[in-house]
Amino acid sequence: MRLRIHRGTKEIGGTCIEVEVAGKRLALDVGLPLDAPDEEQDRLLPDLPGFREPDPGLLGIVISHGHMDHFGLAKHVRPEVPVWIGEAAHNILKAASPLVPNGHAVLVATRRARRSVTPAGLPSVV
Numbered sequence: 001m002r003l004r005i006h007r008g009t010k011e012i013g014g015t016c017i018e019v020e021v022a023g024k025r026l027a028l029d030v031g032l033p034l035d036a037p038d039e040e041q042d043r044l045l046p047d048l049p050g051f052r053e054p055d056p057g058l059l060g061i062v063i064s065h066g067h068m069d070h071f072g073l074a075k076h077v078r079p080e081v082p083v084w085i086g087e088a089a090h091n092i093l094k095a096a097s098p099l100v101p102n103g104h105a106v107l108v109a110t111r112r113a114r115r116s117v118t119p120a121g122l123p124s125v126v
Contacts, residue, residue, distance in 0.1 A: 006046035007031065013069025016046045020057075025050070027061045032072025045076045052078065060084060066093045 001021050008015035014033030019026050027048055036044055045051055050058025060082035063071045066089040074083055085093075 006048055007033070007044075008069075011035070013067075014044070014073075015064075015070050016048065016073075018048055023057055025058050027051075027058070029064050029070040030061055030073045030077060031067075031069040034069055036072075041073060042076050045073050050078070050081060051076075054078070054080070063089070065089055 001019065004018040004020070006016040006018060008017075008029075008031065012034050013031055014036070015029040015031040017028040019028060030046070030051075032041065033044065048058070049055040058081060061074065061077065061084070063074070063083060063085040066085070071083075071085070077083075
């Protein structure tokens, strides 16, 4: 197993960690740094193969929880990339989206999310 931290070690927020096993990869979070200006969000997307161009090794993104610094850049990832988030977090984000800044980003991420995911529901990478 290989772990690669793309973002979030020298800043507050913006978390993105890549987990690789046998050539298959999952991204854990694709967060927006808390101090990121709106006009620079697209360029802040980590350079993770599969985010911008097709890469069969990328199985998808697992969002740890519903804070922008963990999912805020998901709207910039190719729409074909699966995004998983727990059902409770999905429902909270969906309900809150009209009330929060960047609510559109919340809706984009939650529309693509596959809800009610348990660890057994994730694709096998072994």
